[in-house]
Amino acid sequence: MCATPPPPPPANSKQIIKEVHVTKHKTVLVTMNCQLFDALCLCVGNAYKADSWLAMRVFEVGDLSDDTIRSYLRAMFREALSRHKPIHGMGGEEAKISSVTSHLVQ
Numbered sequence: 001m002c003a004t005p006p007p008p009p010p011a012n013s014k015q016i017i018k019e020v021h022v023t024k025h026k027t028v029l030v031t032m033n034c035q036l037f038d039a040l041c042l043c044v045g046n047a048y049k050a051d052s053w054l055a056m057r058v059f060e061v062g063d064l065s066d067d068t069i070r071s072y073l074r075a076m077f078r079e080a081l082s083r084h085k086p087i088h089g090m091g092g093e094e095a096k097i098s099s100v101t102s103h104l105v106q
Contacts, residue, residue, distance in 0.1 A: 020055050022062035027103045028069060030054065036077065043084040053080075070100040 014034040021027050040050040054073075061072045
């Protein structure tokens, strides 16, 4: 049985949803602003590396609650963005993750 899907993104901002398979039975959906993901791509090199970075951060806390995963990702994004601010122009305070939703697959 799957959890309910994440709420739709606000109409005034472009959002991206990343799907991370934590275990055989658990998938985590991370919804974030496109600008945040683009900034991460600039920090780590490209979209493939950004996806890998995000997956590793989710794996680190994947067995915890959705709120805890979201808080951890925000902290990790802030840290990564603060090290590379001249590259992308975003401050760490702009690391906003819209939602994190876990889906359990049986």
